Structures are given as structure tokens and as C-alpha cells.
Amino acid sequence: NAGVTQTPKFQVLKTGQSMTLQCAQDMNHEYMSWYRQDPGMGLRLIHYSVGAGITDQGEVPNGYNVSRSTTEDFPLRLLSAAPSQTSVYFCASSYRGQVTGELFFGEGSRLTVL
Amino acid sequence: DQQVKQNSPSLSVQEGRISILNCDYTNSMFDYFLWYKKYPAEGPTFLISISSIKDKNEDGRFTVFLNKSAKHLSLHIVPSQPGDSAVYFCAAIDGATNKLIFGTGTLLAVQP
Numbered sequence A: 001n002a003g004v005t006q007t008p009k010f011q012v013l014k015t016g017q018s019m020t021l022q023c024a025q026d027m028n029h030e031y032m033s034w035y036r037q038d039p040g041m042g043l044r045l046i047h048y049s050v051g052a053g054i055t056d057q058g059e060v061p062n063g064y065n066v067s068r069s070t071t072e073d074f075p076l077r078l079l080s081a082a083p084s085q086t087s088v089y090f091c092a093s094s095y096r097g098q099v100t101g102e103l104f105f106g107e108g109s110r111l112t113v114l
Numbered sequence B: 001d002q003q004v005k006q007n008s009p010s011l012s013v014q015e016g017r018i019s020i021l022n023c024d025y026t027n028s029m030f031d032y033f034l035w036y037k038k039y040p041a042e043g044p045t046f047l048i049s050i051s052s053i054k055d056k057n058e059d060g061r062f063t064v065f066l067n068k069s070a071k072h073l074s075l076h077i078v079p080s081q082p083g084d085s086a087v088y089f090c091a092a093i094d095g096a097t098n099k100l101i102f103g104t105g106t107l108l109a110v111q112p
Helices: none
Strands: A004-007 A010-013 A019-025 A031-038 A042-051 A054-057 A064-066 A076-078 A087-094 A109-113 B010-014 B019-025 B030-038 B045-051 B056-059 B062-067 B072-077 B086-094 B100-102 B106-111
Touching: A004 A087, A010 A019, A019 A031, A019 A087, A019 A109, A042 A064, A042 B086, A042 B100, B010 B019, B019 B030, B019 B086, B019 B106, B030 B062, B030 B100, B045 B056, B045 B062, B045 B072, B072 B086
Parallel strands: A010 A109, B010 B106
Antiparallel strands: A004 A019, A019 A076, A031 A042, A031 A087, A042 A054, A064 A076, A087 A109, B019 B072, B030 B045, B030 B086, B056 B062, B062 B072, B086 B100, B086 B106
């Protein structure tokens, strides 16, 4: 029962470096999204996708890119990392999209930008 | 601008008593509300939800109440158990944009 799998679980970057957080789900979910969790800020939506080939911006999209070439995968790219992007990132998916909001989350990826 | 607010960062309750977690929202376009539970080093998991056309939904020990006029949501856990100790996030779906917006979370500690 893999569910939503995120890699890596931990990553340290230097300012200006680029990297990709991987997210894969094996539940044939149409909807996938990325959140970041920061102290006192809760979970904030970065980008989301309602199906392969379709992506849209969330609350805090700046500094991040996404693509959805397959139903299973939804990678999050940091083009030029900044210390403000130090956070815990969660990928989530859902069969019925945001209609009922019952998302399945991955275990998270902790990113530190020095 | 925080559209979903959980004003209590933490709550401590004795085992067996009732836990009440509160949530306020500002966006009148929210039409579906949810509670998620999160343990350390794990992703959040869905707990219970309620549509804006209802004022109460119950699932075992968990009950969610919605007061639309006050734009207020609450989660009641009865009886509370030590395993309920976790961070609880309130969330709401904006019916206009279909975006799911989370609150800041409340850390519940249930003391044995």
C-alpha cells in the first residue's frame, strides 16, 4: 500500500541551487497538489493539478514550478532556492479533486536552504 | 490574509474529557469544511468533514459543528484519548476557486 510517496525525505541546499521534489501516487487519483508547512502558518497550497497536462497556482506559487505529464507523478521544482523556502513540503492527492477535500498526503519532505 | 483561523495554538485536556477545537473563517464562498489530524513526522490524515448545508456531522467520537452565521466551525472529541494527541488542522473549500485552504493548526495534548 504505497499511497503517496515523496522523495527525498530530507534535503539541504545552498542558496541559488535548484532541485526537484518528487511525488508519486499509485491510486489513479486525478487531483494532486503541493503544500508547504511553516510554523504558525499552517499548510499553504503551492500548486495543484486536476489531471495530466493541467496545472494551476495555489496561494504561494512564486519560486516553484510544476508539471503533470502522467497521472501518477507531480514533481515540484525549485529553480533557485532561497532561505525563505526552508519548510516541510507535502504532496497530496485525491480521486475526486477538491470537491470534497479528502486528500491523501505523503509523509513530507523537509528542505533546508542555507 | 488568513481566511481560516485557529486562534488556539495548543489545548490540553484530561483523558476521558471532551476536547473542543475551534476554527473561524472569513470567506463566505467556503462551502465545505474538513478537519485533518497530523502526528509528528507524518502527513496529515483526513478526520471528518461537513457540507455548508448541514450544521452537524458525527462519526464515532468525533463531531463537527458548523455555525454559518458566525462563520465558526468546531470539532468535539468525546471521550478524549491519549492517542488523540496530535495537531489538528481545520480546512475549507472555496466553492468559487475550488481551492482547499488550511488553518494554522491546534496542538492537542490529552493527558493520561
